Amino acid sequence: MPSARIPEKTGNGSGWRQRAACRDMDAETFFPVGNTGYALIQAAEAKQVCGSCSVVAACLDWALTMGETGIWGGKTEEERKSLKRSLQRRARAETAVV
Template sequence: MSGWRDKAACRDMDPDLFFPTTSSEERLALKACAQCPAICECARYAAEHDRINGYPLQGVWGGVNRTRRRNRNE
């Protein structure tokens, strides 16, 4: 990794946190993002990459969930 990912708060967290299945889990992920020094870069990456390795971008990125990202792009 390099750049913004090196300073991302999530780099040492369980990745499952950012793929929530309930609203309370999503709130925890968003709280982690809110305290991250790389939140803007992460959100920009998610906005510019709707797919990773051919698969749709999933989960919470840069304090934004998949539904909000999709609505922003419409």
């Protein structure tokens, strides 16, 4: 049985996936189950791949916009939620100043 891969989606500005460092990797690495034990090792491995990826910013933007699960753009789902809240607070503060 072949291992799962990160799917290649077309449209919606996702052409960056063709250049992603994870393109031919086992998708399981990027979708750890839980946040302890082996899942932490998987997350660290995924983040290491993301650290060498030329399209990490586009990947992160995609995940923030689409609400993806797993490791995207070098961040876990919880890290992205925190980042999104920070960005929203900053945007509100900038709007309030104007």
